[in-house]
Amino acid sequence: MALPKINPENTNAWNALKAHFNTLKDTHLKDLFTTNPDRAKELSLTWNDFFVDYSKNRINTETKKLLLDLANEVKLKDAINAYFSGDIINETEGRAVLHTALRSKKTSIAKVDGENVIPEVYQVREQIKAFTHAVVSGEKKGYTGKAFTDVVNIGIGGSDLGPVMVTEALQYYKNHLKTHFVSNVDGDHVQEVIKELNPETTLFVIVSKSFTTQETLSNAETIKEWFLQTATQKDVALHFAAVSTNTKMIDQFGIADENVFPMWDWVGGRFSLWSAVGLSISLAIGYTNFEALLDGAQEMDSHFKDAALEDNLPVILGLLTVWYNNFFGADTEAVIPYTQYLHRLPAYLQQGIMESNGKSVDRFGNATTYQTGNIVWGEPGTNSQHAFFQLIHQGTKLIPADFIGYKRSLHGKTDHHNKLMANFFAQTEALMNGKTFTEVTTELKAQGLEENEINKLAPFKVFEGNKPTTTILIDQLTPKSLGALVALYEHRIFVQGVIWNIFSYDQWGVELGKQLAKTILKDIENSEITKHDTSTMQLLQKFKN
Ligand code: F6P
Numbered sequence: 271m272a273l274p275k276i277n278p279e280n281t282n283a284w285n286a287l288k289a290h291f292n293t294l295k296d297t298h299l300k301d302l303f304t305t306n307p308d309r310a311k312e313l314s315l316t317w318n319d320f321f322v323d324y325s326k327n328r329i330n331t332e333t334k335k336l337l338l339d340l341a342n343e344v345k346l347k348d349a350i351n352a353y354f355s356g357d358i359i360n361e362t363e364g365r366a367v368l369h370t371a372l373r374s375k376k377t378s379i380a381k382v383d384g385e386n387v388i389p390e391v392y393q394v395r396e397q398i399k400a401f402t403h404a405v406v407s408g409e410k411k412g413y414t415g416k417a418f419t420d421v422v423n424i425g426i427g428g429s430d431l432g433p434v435m436v437t438e439a440l441q442y443y444k445n446h447l448k449t450h451f452v453s454n455v456d457g458d459h460v461q462e463v464i465k466e467l468n469p470e471t472t473l474f475v476i477v478s479k480s481f482t483t484q485e486t487l488s489n490a491e492t493i494k495e496w497f498l499q500t501a502t503q504k505d506v507a508l509h510f511a512a513v514s515t516n517t518k519m520i521d522q523f524g525i526a527d528e529n530v531f532p533m534w535d536w537v538g539g540r541f542s543l544w545s546a547v548g549l550s551i552s553l554a555i556g557y558t559n560f561e562a563l564l565d566g567a568q569e570m571d572s573h574f575k576d577a578a579l580e581d582n583l584p585v586i587l588g589l590l591t592v593w594y595n596n597f598f599g600a601d602t603e604a605v606i607p608y609t610q611y612l613h614r615l616p617a618y619l620q621q622g623i624m625e626s627n628g629k630s631v632d633r634f635g636n637a638t639t640y641q642t643g644n645i646v647w648g649e650p651g652t653n654s655q656h657a658f659f660q661l662i663h664q665g666t667k668l669i670p671a672d673f674i675g676y677k678r679s680l681h682g683k684t685d686h687h688n689k690l691m692a693n694f695f696a697q698t699e700a701l702m703n704g705k706t707f708t709e710v711t712t713e714l715k716a717q718g719l720e721e722n723e724i725n726k727l728a729p730f731k732v733f734e735g736n737k738p739t740t741t742i743l744i745d746q747l748t749p750k751s752l753g754a755l756v757a758l759y760e761h762r763i764f765v766q767g768v769i770w771n772i773f774s775y776d777q778w779g780v781e782l783g784k785q786l787a788k789t790i791l792k793d794i795e796n797s798e799i800t801k802h803d804t805s806t807m808q809l810l811q812k813f814k815n
Pocket of ligand 1: 426427428429477478479480481482483486539540625777780
């Protein structure tokens, strides 16, 4: 079954939400709490070791009901079934979307073109396991007989962001191998990484779903050239591994067959960390931890597939985005993890969310008449509090924010963790409550200020509050809970794409820039510049001179 095609604006729920928005838009969150003492309990969900409190959002019971009506009217349940069944829901590329199969139980069935793909998935998982064991134990050696000490992941986009985000996030679980990531085609990036490496003890993993990506192939060639300054061509087979759907191109690079890890076109690049694209994760934290990451994601998959819409975390969070994006007109959302380990999560989510839902044509092929993809950004707390929080508190824009925090830290530094979490809770409270004129003047009076000074200062010190936040409180940062968290956001992206009636799993917009870069590269390398607009011509001339 294809995804249902329903224009959300034509649903009864959308129109009811529009009317409802007018009745609620000026209501302060504080008043919503005053009028309903059970609000916190009613608008929160417990799932495994997650507690999600979404009561500090500008919704009431009626909003929730109407958003769920919208989900029903666009047939979200049918869409979820089509997604998990391996149907061709990526219609513009003619592909299924089955990253969920990568973390499915061994006994489950996921069919693509009538074939169950689970046995193949598990075959590759066995290959990852054996390879990881051989490298981590030192059994697998480099060309001078030394064990590997360093692993370099060469890839970009989904072939980089997932591995780097997870490896950083799970640093606490890391073994002795040092992991490095080369992504940008900027030669200074690869050079800075190479300068720390010893070719005798470094393993390179080239990750590219297509194996045609300019950045990755250039970096792989540069690294190979550097490697061959001390080693020979036959040593390439010992030091290089590759992950791709394009095994023909890998052959040409000289990679040994046993170091080639297949992937499949039904796995989108930005959802691929669960496949062999995550090889550098497995190498960094060991296969058992990698498997736990997959298990966590699998549990979230089951929740998303089976839970009723009103108790379903990705559904509720996805609907909240639609509420702010389409009714409040909020353009952006912040994701603030209160752990330094998740410092790459916002960058990772930017690709997942913005490459997926940055679309302006609906599933009928028509231009959408409503807003789609939300912009996402963020940085860990408490650093972000000292950077951009001012604008969230007192700026003119509405920026809903997700706060992600953990009950327990990993190193057990209770004093630090209590301070960190005090900030975590304080910020969402401050964003909601703000500070009234009366509170400000009372405070200034207590500080001994004169009335005229108080009147002058007070307007600047008033915080309107009423800024929405969602709190995701998790027991501890483990491979399993991280897997579940990432899967939660993946499914949230799906929910939003279904509501907006767009195709979330292609990325044609990225292709145009790639094509033009090829033409411009020729202009840079050749003496003649071909025809461009006058601004581009002028810039190219300046660059070449
Ligand atoms: O940016 C476009 C894109 O196709 C991403 O979707 C993908 O993750 C990235 O390029 C890298 O592609 P590949 O893994 O084929 O090298």
